[in-house]
């Protein structure tokens with residue numbers, strides 16, 4: 001993921017550089033961007049804009065300002081101290097020394113409370129799962145028809161399906177503000193199509209999915225259309241959710257697969273213990 005850096009420059013002091021950075025950072029975070037603000041001012045003005053006086057005092061006392069990070073070096077007492085990252089909101093973090101912090105910046109600018117907290121959270125969710133079905137439809141049946149569990153974590157279209165079949169008053173759909181873009185692939189399998197002599201019809205079917213008509217059918221069945229015009233028409237049917245990709249945040253599927261789902265990966269560690 002590329003991380004644009006915005007700079008406001010002016011030689012003159014006291015003209016509002018810091019204030020501008022502060023307001024732009026808030027604005028971008030409110031617009032759904034993940035923002036890291038870096039305060040490299042020894043006076044920590046930007047830090048003071050974001051935080052209560054008491055917290056600024058604590059950071060100062062613990063050397064968590066750029067001045068504090070550099071002090072050991074200046075005073076000949078050692079190297080540069082570790083940077084500090086302060087979560088302001090889920091989308092906004094304050095950093096006192098970006099140059100040394102990229103590794104500390106977790107994918108979305110920091111899991112609130114750190115990665116360990118994120119793992120604990122996911123672990124706690126699994127600890128509450130009475131039935132872990134092997135597929136989405138199975139999970140829907142378990143929850144909707146057999147009435148097992150208080151909450152179903154499901155694909156959006158499954159949630160809408162449950163409402164359509166059993167009544168809007170039966171299930172409340174709660175959409176998260178942020179989620180992973182899930183795009184099940186559609187593809188013609190060459191070997192099978194050629195062996196069966198069905199290539200023409202298979203390709204026509206594949207193309208039909210992306211036609212206006214096909215996209216309209218998808219939208220009516222609660223799949224978010226790819227076609228931007230149809231998506232606009234059906235905008236009101238879907239909650240506004242900011243979507244990110246595995247490429248954006250987890251460095252691509254190959255890396256994510258290895259880290260999270262391979263033998264002994266994060267999922268195993270969470271699920272087995």
Ligand SMILES: Nc1ncnc2c1ncn2[C@@H]1O[C@H](COP(=O)(O)OP(=O)(O)OP(=O)(O)O)[C@@H](O)[C@H]1O
Pocket residue numbers: 012013014015016017018019020045
């Ligand atoms: N648009 C504005 N309206 C009113 N006051 C403002 C505005 N912009 C900045 N200020 C105030 O002016 C003062 C100086 O602003 P700021 O600290 O952002 O300047 P700066 O350019 O970062 O200064 P320095 O060079 O000292 O870092 C602050 O007290 C700030 O709150």
Ligand SMILES: [Mg+2]
Pocket residue numbers: 017018019041045
């Ligand atoms: Mg300033």
